[in-house]
Amino acid sequence: MDAGGGAGEQLSLSAVRDQLIREEDSIVFALIERAKRPRNAPAYSAACGGGSLAEFFVREAEAVYAKAGHYQKPEDVPFFPQDLPPPLFPTKGYPKVLHPSASRVCVNDAIWKMYFDELLPLFTANGDDGNYAETVALDFACLQALSRRIHCGKYVAEVKFKDSPQDYSPPIHAKDNNALMNLLTFKAVEEKVKQRVEKKARIFGQNVTLEEDSVNKQDGNACDSECKVDPKVLSKLYDLWVMPLTKDVEVEYLLQRLD
Amino acid sequence: MAAHSVYSYLLLCNAITLLLVSPCCVGLGLDTVRDFLTREEDTIVFSLIERAKHPLNLPAYEEHAWFGPDGRRHNDSFAELFVRESEQIQAKAGRYQSQEEIPFFHSRVPFTLAPPYNFTTDLYPGAASVNVNDVIWGIYFNELLPLLAKNGDDGNYAVTAASDLACLQALSRRINYGRYVAEVKFRGDQQRYTALIGSKNKDALMKLLTSEAQEDVVKRRVEKKAMVLGQDITLDGPTETGDTNSGQSSFKVAPSVVYKLYDQWVIPLTKNVEVDYLLHRLD
Numbered sequence: 213m214d215a216g217g218g219a220g221e222q223l224s225l226s227a228v229r230d231q232l233i234r235e236e237d238s239i240v241f242a243l244i245e246r247a248k249r250p251r252n253a254p255a256y257s258a259a260c261g262g263g264s265l266a267e268f269f270v271r272e273a274e275a276v277y278a279k280a281g282h283y284q285k286p287e288d289v290p291f292f293p294q295d296l297p298p299p300l301f302p303t304k305g306y307p308k309v310l311h312p313s314a315s316r317v318c319v320n321d322a323i324w325k326m327y328f329d330e331l332l333p334l335f336t337a338n339g340d341d342g343n344y345a346e347t348v349a350l351d352f353a354c355l356q357a358l359s360r361r362i363h364c365g366k367y368v369a370e371v372k373f374k375d376s377p378q379d380y381s382p383p384i385h386a387k388d389n390n391a392l393m394n395l396l397t398f399k400a401v402e403e404k405v406k407q408r409v410e411k412k413a414r415i416f417g418q419n420v421t422l423e424e425d426s427v428n429k430q431d432g433n434a435c436d437s438e439c440k441v442d443p444k445v446l447s448k449l450y451d452l453w454v455m456p457l458t459k460d461v462e463v464e465y466l467l468q469r470l471d
Numbered sequence: 472m473a474a475h476s477v478y479s480y481l482l483l484c485n486a487i488t489l490l491l492v493s494p495c496c497v498g499l500g501l502d503t504v505r506d507f508l509t510r511e512e513d514t515i516v517f518s519l520i521e522r523a524k525h526p527l528n529l530p531a532y533e534e535h536a537w538f539g540p541d542g543r544r545h546n547d548s549f550a551e552l553f554v555r556e557s558e559q560i561q562a563k564a565g566r567y568q569s570q571e572e573i574p575f576f577h578s579r580v581p582f583t584l585a586p587p588y589n590f591t592t593d594l595y596p597g598a599a600s601v602n603v604n605d606v607i608w609g610i611y612f613n614e615l616l617p618l619l620a621k622n623g624d625d626g627n628y629a630v631t632a633a634s635d636l637a638c639l640q641a642l643s644r645r646i647n648y649g650r651y652v653a654e655v656k657f658r659g660d661q662q663r664y665t666a667l668i669g670s671k672n673k674d675a676l677m678k679l680l681t682s683e684a685q686e687d688v689v690k691r692r693v694e695k696k697a698m699v700l701g702q703d704i705t706l707d708g709p710t711e712t713g714d715t716n717s718g719q720s721s722f723k724v725a726p727s728v729v730y731k732l733y734d735q736w737v738i739p740l741t742k743n744v745e746v747d748y749l750l751h752r753l754d
Contacts, residue, residue: 234524237704237723241517248510254586265564268584272560280553282629300537301549304530304626342588345566353637404706412704420513420696422688440513 223309225375228367233408235361239454240412242357243335244440246350250339255347256328266328267292269348270355286314287363291324291355313468314366319457323359326453327351335445362454365461372396372462373469384470392463402455406447413443499593504648504655511645512693515737516700518641519619520723522634526623531631532612550612553632554639570594573602573647575639594650598751602647603740610736611639618728646737649744656680656745657752668753676746690733697726 255265262268271292274283278296281303282288290296332351372395373380383391417439436443531549539545547555558566559578565585566572570592592599616635656679657664667675701723 238521238524241521245514245517248514254588257586259584259586265584265586269560269564272563273557276553276556276560277629277633279556280549280629280632300552301535301628303628304624306626340588342590343566343569344585344588345561345564345583346572348564349561349566408704408706411706415702415704416700418699420692420699422692422695 223367223371223374225371228364228371231367232361232364235357235364236405236409236412237416238357239354239361239449240409240416240441240446242350242354243413243446244417246347246354247335247337247441249343249347249350250337250341251332252336252340252342252344252347254340255344255351265344266348266351269345270352273349273352286310286317286366287360289318289320289359289363291320291359293318310366310370311465311469311471313471314465316468317363317366317461317464319362319460319464320359322457322460323355323362326457327355327358330453331445331449334448335441358454362457363461365458366465368458369396369462369465369469373466380466381470384466387467389463389467392466393459396459396462402451405455406450409450410443410447413441413446414439417441417443498591499651499655501655501659504652507648507651508645508689509692511641511648512689512696513700515638515641515645515732516693516696516724516729518634518637519697519729519732520701522616522631522638523619523621523724525620525627525631525634526625527616527620528624528626528628528631530624531628549628550632550635553629554636557633557636570599570650571644571648572640573600573604573643575604575608575643594654595748595752597754598653598748599650601650601744601747601751602643603744603747604643604647606740607639607642607646610740611635611642614736615728615732618731619724642737646740647744649741650748652741653680653745653748653752657749664749665753668749671750673746673750676749677742680742680745686738689738690730693733694726694730697724697729698722701726 258264259268274290274292275297277283278290278298279300281299281301283290283293283296284303285306328351379395380392382388383395414436419438534546534548536544536546537552555576555578558574558576559580561567562574562578562580563584565583567574568583568585568588569590612635615638663679664676667679703721703723
């Protein structure tokens, strides 16, 4: 994670925020690309004797990533961790800035369910164009981007804890989830995040042409119905799922922080 | 309307419908081709932006020795291994059943797990497999990547290779779509094309396929997309990149690089595919 910096560099709130902001672009791009294809429901129904094509693809793709040395960093968490092969080549080390229990914190089951059951119907058109392989590859890209952003909550939690351990230690000792959640929640910041990610969807999802009047569109005044993904879907995604799940990760991390 | 004229009217409608909707031509036309290519521009720009998130990460492209499950020694770069294995999975998932997709490495897959689907076959069978993936591979790693990514090594080799794959697939799909462009143009002017194909006149074919005005529009539009899609978006009013005089460094990918990509490689290679396809069109 770039927020971890080079060897010896300390974790900082601004580096973590920068990383989260950059992840917004990745998430918006991934959803825009997925929206190129219609729902393609057959990709998600259980095939005879096994799971869906989506599940098959993610399992197999994660095995390739694992062989390539992925899943070492705290924000890279597999959806199917059992029986992942070891890295084929030696991997570059990275600075360990988190408590060792960070590797146990994982909300991927919730992300998977949210993505397929709630999010996909909101931004993909009905229909079937047969491109199931590409569809599930695009789903994987969305899942990875969402999982990475949400599990960055581990860094957020560490930075906040280090900043004021005296505030966090009592609720951690008392295992008081609600108190921790309150400490971690800043409505003003969350509102800004929602607005910004909605603006990104409006700008990145617009139809860019060479016409002069599209200068306006750079400021995000494009009509929402022309956007490849409805910007309101992005603010809903962040409001209902991304930010709450990130805070779940933060709370889960903090509860083990003093072990 | 009198019964007789209603009947004639319906007959006329049917005749027109039959002319417009022949089985092999449904869906493929100059408009659909242009729409496809235009949408692919966004895909290409997004994939370049995502690759530029990471530095060059040269170790991902160095060859390593490794041992396969059969005990045999292999010599591959990270990136090549990643692409091969990823394509194998995608083949099992049925990706290459669609004529639009052509893999960089051929893998023999006895069957796919994909649910069955009746893909249309718009291309002439004898020319459908024409492609320039080898050239695209070389250009991407040797010419484009150094322009795209900053020097450095962040150790994220898997994500780097995955980003490379996304760029390669987007470029491959766009450039090899020249087959569809050629098919549409051929159908639109069969007599002229047949004569040139018969005499294997590559230069004349290339000339017929080239519209500099159209190419200029494409290049300028994709450059603009790099500016719009690669800008840093904040909540504080118009972004600094709204000013056309601002430096190229405020964009995630330099728009001039994207312009160059289309000018020197994407458009010329697409036309090479078009010519190659046409030369096989009457086989």
